[in-house]
Amino acid sequence: MAAPESGDGNNGAARMVTLISSDNTRFEVEAAAASLSQTLQLTILDGGGGGGDGIPLPNVDSATLSKVLEYCIKHAPAAANGGAPNATAVDRAELERFDNEFVNIDQSVLYSLIMAAHNLEIEGLQSLVAKKVADMIKGKSPMEIRRTLGFPDPTPEEQAEMNAHMLEYGWAYE
Amino acid sequence: MGDDSRRRRPPLAGECGVDRISCLPDELLHVILLCLESSRAAARTSVLSHRWRRVWAHLPALVLFDNELPPPSSSFQDTVDAAPILQHLSIWVPDHGPGPGVPAHRVSPWLRFTSQRVTGSFSLNFRPNVTSFVAPEVAGE
Numbered sequence: 001m002a003a004p005e006s007g008d009g010n011n012g013a014a015r016m017v018t019l020i021s022s023d024n025t026r027f028e029v030e031a032a033a034a035s036l037s038q039t040l041q042l043t044i045l046d047g048g049g050g051g052g053d054g055i056p057l058p059n060v061d062s063a064t065l066s067k068v069l070e071y072c073i074k075h076a077p078a079a080a081n082g083g084a085p086n087a088t089a090v091d092r093a094e095l096e097r098f099d100n101e102f103v104n105i106d107q108s109v110l111y112s113l114i115m116a117a118h119n120l121e122i123e124g125l126q127s128l129v130a131k132k133v134a135d136m137i138k139g140k141s142p143m144e145i146r147r148t149l150g151f152p153d154p155t156p157e158e159q160a161e162m163n164a165h166m167l168e169y170g171w172a173y174e
Numbered sequence: 175m176g177d178d179s180r181r182r183r184p185p186l187a188g189e190c191g192v193d194r195i196s197c198l199p200d201e202l203l204h205v206i207l208l209c210l211e212s213s214r215a216a217a218r219t220s221v222l223s224h225r226w227r228r229v230w231a232h233l234p235a236l237v238l239f240d241n242e243l244p245p246p247s248s249s250f251q252d253t254v255d256a257a258p259i260l261q262h263l264s265i266w267v268p269d270h271g272p273g274p275g276v277p278a279h280r281v282s283p284w285l286r287f288t289s290q291r292v293t294g295s296f297s298l299n300f301r302p303n304v305t306s307f308v309a310p311e312v313a314g315e
Contacts (some may be wrong), residue, residue, distance in 0.1 A: 111194035114202055126205065133195060134209035142221045150193035151222070165221045174215035 017049030019069075025062035026054055026089050036063040049152035059119050064112040071125050074098050079124075103132040108151065142166070196225050203229045263296045 014131040015031040019040075031049070040055065049055040057065060071132060078095060103110065108127055117125035136148050142162060146154070168172065198206075207216040207230070220230035 108194050114198065118199075118202055126202075127209070130202070130205045130209045133206045137206075137216065137219065138210060138215060140217060145219065147197050149222075151196075154264060162221050165227075169217055169221065172213075172214045
């Protein structure tokens with residue numbers, strides 16, 4: 001039952017693990033992809049997730065987990081090469097294209113993704129989503145940020161408070 | 175440790191509006207603010223709502239770039255005095271740039287601020303020469 005020594009993945013059967021979402025959907029995925037999660041990596045190294053067992057993820061629903069695994073599967077080969085120092089420029093460009101499209105999604109999905117990345121400790125995914133949200137904020141006035149993030153229009157009281165705050169934070173607008 | 179639990183605090187009731195991003199825990203909003211790579215842009219988010227003001231006030235690290243060094247105006251001093259207790263402060267300044275450089279009287283308030291408010295590391299970085307002065311860990315009060 002012990003995992004193969006090493007070098008699996010290239011010659012045939014890669015080790016697979018099963019993850020179970022909060023709504024009880026089972027996902028079978030290569031251990032190498034799931035191991036992008038620091039949390040899962042420990043369990044997998046201990047031999048968990050194989051056979052009929054499966055690793056329950058009570059904080060991640062199936063829609064989110066499916067998206068998370070799409071990211072992990074795409075990034076696993078580069079991660080296996082230790083950040084891929086020998087990756088070709090084409091590979092890197094392809095990953096970048098994938099990442100850009102991957103986060104071109106609704107704000108509520110961004111929310112679920114970054115929460116999952118945080119809980120599962122998938123650093124690359126967490127910073128990808130964080131950068132996307134930062135890009136939504138960058139270069140915008142407070143009112144534009146409010147609209148982008150979906151705040152309701154400010155009440156007159158809130159508007160007055162915002163105006164006073166902007167005066168107080170004058171240096172941030174220079 | 176107590177500091178850590180504070181940063182993990184989820185939004186308080188009523189602070190989390192219809193927009194999902196405001197509902198993220200402080201810790202993740204801090205990650206997002208640091209991605210802005212601009213202390214001014216990060217500070218501007220504090221006007222969004224009470225929630226964002228608290229997030230900015232607890233930002234654990236601040237990076238100031240030479241193109242956005244805060245003017246030594248009272249408004250910046252007031253803001254800094256009122257807001258962050260930092261774990262890390264990093265300041266990037268031009269080294270032998272076209273300008274007059276950074277006079278000592280600008281640096282000394284940073285050092286004073288650091289000694290009072292920064293609990294972790296402080297780095298003062300000079301560009302374009304990649305020399306860096308990193309102070310030893312400052313003992314937290």
